[in-house]
Amino acid sequence: MKERLVLIGNGMAGIRTLEELIKLAPEKYDIMVFGSEPHPNYNRILLSPVLAGEKAFDEIILNSCEWYKENGIILHTGSPVVEIDRVACKVVTADGVEAGYDRLLLATGSNPFIIPVPGAELNGVTGFRDIKDVETMLSAAQNHNKAVVIGGGLLGLEAANGLKKQGMDVTVAHLMDALMERQLDKAASAMLKASLERDGMKFLMEAQTAAIIGDKRVEAIRFADDSELATDLVVMAVGIRPNIELAKNAGLYSERGVLVSDTMQTFDPQIYAVGECVQHRNECYGLVAPLFEQAKVCANHLAEMGYDRYEGSVTSTKLKVTGIDLFSAGNFQGDDSTEDILFQDPAGGIYKRLVVKDNKIEGAVLYGDTIDGAWYFQLMRAGTDISDMRDKLLFGQVHLDDSDHGGQSQASAMSDDTQVCDCNGVCKGDIVKAIAAEGLFTVDEVKAHTKAGASCGSCTGLVEQILESTLDDDYTVPESKSICGCTDFTHDQVKDAIKEHSLTWVHDLFDHLEWRNPDGCHICRPAVNYYIISTWPEQSEDDAQSRFINERAHGNIQKDGSFSVIPRMWGGRTTPDELRAIADAAEKFNVGEIHLTGGQRINMLGVKKSDLPAMWSFLADRGMVSGHAYGKALRTVKTCVGSEWCRFGTQDSTGLGIKLEQLSWGSWMPHKFKMAVSGCPRNCAEATIKDFGVVAIDSGYELHVGGNGGVKLRATDVLCRVKTEDEVLEIAGAFCQLYREEAHYLERTAPWVERVSLGHIKAYLLDDEMSRKALYDRFLLSQKKAQDDPWTARAEGAEAHEFTPMKEIGA
Incomplete structure (x- = not known):
């Protein structure tokens, strides 16, 4: 027979506990939930977007009524519990419903603090805690013009922003001299205030509310200095208080909150408690992440596993206030025993402060650029000694030595236990596992399966980076979005600006389009650099520092920090001299392993980064150039032996494959690009899953486009069909150039073909001979420059260059 579990409170902490419990012991309890609101569980974090008109209430529902039914949970909405009878082990609701329990879970949350001043009971005075408060504010916005928000903390600013978007004239009255003083230091707070004022928000600082004036409805607010401000709405957002009245009346020991142990048990061992109503080790938490940590521990003990403990939370806050990225953690104010590492760029809207003690991070404040917040938080929690990285610490994780972090992105350098989504307690490892197990390809799919990014949205950029680093070559940049957070311009708008204004250098574009970050970031700089060199192959210079380390070093970083080196082997054909060169290089540079790749090449693994320039120089002296196995470029042209050796071959596939590779090697593309030539319809070279494939037939060649042999397979x-090799070469070059000119950076040919249609491609390559020849000529022009450039042929550093990380933005 199942035990009876009753949950008082239908909010985020309580329901997360049930979700965790169902994973561990789905058949252990008959579960009944009592909620005071007439709704299923919803996301309180997203009340601000509802107020701002950016979301509807239905969009913030976390657990639908069907979810409760599917999991056998009886839900009572609009039914607040008014009594806990601990002797009889039952609860009683306001409408007389009684329910017995074997285990009781309290998750009664908190109540908004209403300042006890005259007039606080008037119509038009509200808190900002639940959807009813939001409905009150929306109704006021439809019928009135002026609003005062008391409180310049997070909730107050979100309320003010939402009301302003609803058309109201909003003033924020704050008791302190700095906004969000619990999350920001004075410098960051001043930058925030200036930014919000430019956006039309008004502030009264050090303003103490004395009274709210009005007859039946609020008409004005009076401050302690006797000044008055006319208003139609007053929103009190000055803090919360744990909702412990029910627990205290039941005799449960409480102070500021209901006291719980490390197993989330109250002084009554049958009763557990989680969330904002709880006091644990003298701390009460209002952020979601600690509450979800409590939920996981509580579920563990309700399932009688008994091995988990909640020992408190080191909290961080990563928030989006009116579109401004903010992050803070730990002791960010510092004291006499700490020191500061500072970066401040008021014009660029960026401020970073790391508080350090004994070479360990004690706290952090980030304003405008928060991408490294999770990393700083991880260093702080782990107590990592930062002595060896102090000089690069402010510039972010991707600016550290590339051999340590791979130079790909912030996400690729994060460990699996780094928390990405503070709102829902989701770590990088959870996201990576979901991507692999569920076959996820988009941010929306990740949100649906893991809830990462589904709440406040401030971690969405990091989730997208994790997708990119996990899927690697199978990741495609999402459609119809700005190129990155540095700008609101889309990929197509950036490409149009480059053409229209003849922009031939990355910083020319950043200046022309007024990039928010004047140096760009690791997302936009590689894309912009590619668009420029593919648009103006003669006039532009390839900015090597806008490339990822793998492309700069012509080596693919491995899990141990070493690199792999793959020389080009034309069409999969090699010679004894080339094999000797590879063997000599492997011996000379202590290669750890030699591996044959699926692209008919030889991969030398375990090469030290410091050896890469010399190794490529050694190979170049023996006539071998980069295989570009690590770049957004032509990778391979796979061939079978064809008519030269095979009894089924109809054409010389190896010879044609070599010609195709010699034509197109060194060509930078929006994404990796693979070709293949099969000598007969048996298709041993797998030409029908390549970006450009050739299948030999008796009368000539059948040409294929838009294949993908990766995770997301596409034929x-x-x-x-054409008759001659010359036709194959011209159409292949024209196809490559059309793809180079039209596709978005990180868009593979498969989604590009689907997006623009095969008919569109045929119109350029088959229906219009002049167009095809013009594309081919432009391809040859860009190829001549690429193949004449020694940097293309060998790794940066092989001659006179020095290896350096991507300046300002990492790799």
């Missing part, structure tokens, strides 16, 4: 579309 090619048949483009046409």
